[in-house]
Amino acid sequence: MNKDKIIICRCSDVTLEDIHKLLEEGYTSFEDLKRLLRIGMGPCQGQTCAELVRKEIANFLHQKAETVPIHKTRPLTIGVKLRAIAEGAKDEN
Amino acid sequence: MKTNIVIIGAGISGVSIAYNLAKMGQKGIIVIDKSYMTSGATGRCGAGVRQQWATKSNCEMAKRSIEFFEIAEETLQYEGGIEFKQEGYLILATNNEEVEQFKKNVELQNSIGIASRAITVDEALKIVPHLNPDSFLMATFCPTDGHLNPFLMTDAYYQAAKRLGVDFHFFENVKEIVSEHGQVQKVITDQDTYKTNIVVNAAGGYAREIGLMAGVEIPVYSEKHEILVTEPISRIQGPMVMSFSKNIYCQQVPHGSFLIGRGDPTVPHDHDITSTWHFLDEMAKTVADILPKIGELRVIRQWAGSYNMSPDKQPIISDVPTLEGFFLACGFSGHGFMFAPMTGILLSEIILKKPTTLDVGDYHLHRFKTNTIRETEKSVV
Numbered sequence: 510m511n512k513d514k515i516i517i518c519r520c521s522d523v524t525l526e527d528i529h530k531l532l533e534e535g536y537t538s539f540e541d542l543k544r545l546l547r548i549g550m551g552p553c554q555g556q557t558c559a560e561l562v563r564k565e566i567a568n569f570l571h572q573k574a575e576t577v578p579i580h581k582t583r584p585l586t587i588g589v590k591l592r593a594i595a596e597g598a599k600d601e602n
Numbered sequence: 603m604k605t606n607i608v609i610i611g612a613g614i615s616g617v618s619i620a621y622n623l624a625k626m627g628q629k630g631i632i633v634i635d636k637s638y639m640t641s642g643a644t645g646r647c648g649a650g651v652r653q654q655w656a657t658k659s660n661c662e663m664a665k666r667s668i669e670f671f672e673i674a675e676e677t678l679q680y681e682g683g684i685e686f687k688q689e690g691y692l693i694l695a696t697n698n699e700e701v702e703q704f705k706k707n708v709e710l711q712n713s714i715g716i717a718s719r720a721i722t723v724d725e726a727l728k729i730v731p732h733l734n735p736d737s738f739l740m741a742t743f744c745p746t747d748g749h750l751n752p753f754l755m756t757d758a759y760y761q762a763a764k765r766l767g768v769d770f771h772f773f774e775n776v777k778e779i780v781s782e783h784g785q786v787q788k789v790i791t792d793q794d795t796y797k798t799n800i801v802v803n804a805a806g807g808y809a810r811e812i813g814l815m816a817g818v819e820i821p822v823y824s825e826k827h828e829i830l831v832t833e834p835i836s837r838i839q840g841p842m843v844m845s846f847s848k849n850i851y852c853q854q855v856p857h858g859s860f861l862i863g864r865g866d867p868t869v870p871h872d873h874d875i876t877s878t879w880h881f882l883d884e885m886a887k888t889v890a891d892i893l894p895k896i897g898e899l900r901v902i903r904q905w906a907g908s909y910n911m912s913p914d915k916q917p918i919i920s921d922v923p924t925l926e927g928f929f930l931a932c933g934f935s936g937h938g939f940m941f942a943p944m945t946g947i948l949l950s951e952i953i954l955k956k957p958t959t960l961d962v963g964d965y966h967l968h969r970f971k972t973n974t975i976r977e978t979e980k981s982v983v
């Protein structure tokens with residue numbers, strides 16, 4: 510299958526080809542790829558793609574996947590409406 | 603290793619300085635960063651760019667920087683595009699003191715050719731219909747303010763600087779700066795030693811620590827500012843909406859998400875950049891008040907970064923009278939992204955002992971020692 514048809518990040522429609530292109534240009538950290546391609550920034554926060562991207566970086570650098578750092582996990586774990594937070598934050602007494 | 607110039611920090615300031623020095627013909631420039639590109643404030647910022655300031659020097663810096671952003675893609679030959687959305691800043695006045703101050707600001711801004719204007723609540727609602735009309739008294743609007751993608755803007759300078767021969771070292775930590783007879787001699791990192799007579803401190807939140815390595819006291823500190831991003835939706839908001847008194851800025855970026863952030867005056871002065879539930883609670887209440895419709899959106903991520911604060915909330919773009927060869931670009935106090943094009947030009951001119959494009963008197967390190975602070979910037983979140 511063509512690399513430009515293989516979607517790695519479903520939130521932001523990033524293909525395997527997009528990733529390989531940046532790796533070849535020298536952007537070899539997860540944090541660089543995240544910032545240039547939006548990988549890990551969508552609603553799933555990298556839950557789907559992080560391990561796939563890590564493997565691609567590891568292959569490219571000829572390293573073991575475990576040695577490739579991935580993105581920092583940030584709150585929230587799931588999207589929550591601002592209004593729900595505002596209401597939840599009101600004093601309940 | 604021997605080299606002409608070492609720049610510490612590859613945030614937006616460092617890459618702009620590197621590019622401008624190289625463009626002015628300098629060779630042997632090395633930029634060293636302890637982490638990945640944009641790992642500091644640059645990659646964490648709201649990336650809004652505005653000319654609506656309360657001091658003349660900040661107005662001039664912002665105006666000229668925006669003129670650069672307008673032509674940055676062509677000038678830097680950046681194919682990907684920097685996502686410059688130039689649809690203004692709408693700044694809300696929520697009390698009488700602000701109404702008075704904003705009128706003065708607009709007068710000052712207009713006097714140097716910035717197209718800002720004071721507008722009524724009704725006029726503001728025409729520009730951003732989902733504002734709560736009861737939450738403010740009047741507003742100011744400048745249509746040429748805007749927003750950019752901070753990663754792409756930094757990458758654009760980085761690639762242009764690389765083409766001009768600048769060398770970048772990421773994941774390398776500066777540990778020591780050696781000087782002799784009042785002149786910088788060496789920079790020592792965890793990986794190498796560089797013999798050099800010119801060192802630029804563009805270390806953002808760590809500018810004070812880098813100063814101390816060289817024995818130079820810079821009166822800046824780091825302060826945590828938090829920010830969140832929502833799920834993306836179709837376009838409903840052109841300008842950045844901002845209020846100093848309600849402590850909020852809120853921008854819909856071209857991708858569709860909203861970036862919403864604020865500061866907290868009670869946080870300690872340190873390098874903490876952890877996210878808090880407190881920020882989320884308080885920010886959500888302010889959004890529900892000013893922009894109720896945005897309250898319907900889901901927050902998908904929050905993070906934080908450091909402002910590097912100076913005593914008058916104006917940057918330090920300066921040589922150091924007590925140490926030859928040491929130069930500073932720090933203390934941006936939350937507006938270093940939008941000033942970066944001019945920061946790069948001005949500091950390069952200072953380093954090369956050329957006449958400067960703008961009067962940099964307000965930005966000299968000396969102002970704190972001699973107590974000659976000219977003005978303090980009030981229009982900050």
Ligand SMILES: Cc1cc2nc3c(=O)[nH]c(=O)nc-3n(C[C@H](O)[C@H](O)[C@H](O)COP(=O)(O)OP(=O)(O)OC[C@H]3O[C@@H](n4cnc5c(N)ncnc54)[C@H](O)[C@@H]3O)c2cc1C
Pocket residue numbers: 610611612613614615616634635636637638639640641642643644645646647648649650651774775776777804805806807808812827828829863906907908909931932934935936937938939940941
């Ligand atoms: C939440 C938030 C929102 C903001 N919103 C805006 C906005 O809307 N508009 C605006 O104009 N500004 C905004 N700012 C401010 C703006 O981000 C900064 O002023 C600007 O990015 C500073 O850039 P810099 O290059 O000077 O510093 P940084 O981007 O912090 O870069 C400094 C670099 O130095 C490196 N470094 C530090 N110590 C060492 C060492 N010992 N050795 C090697 N490298 C080192 C760091 O790794 C870092 O990459 C915001 C900031 C935050 C935190």
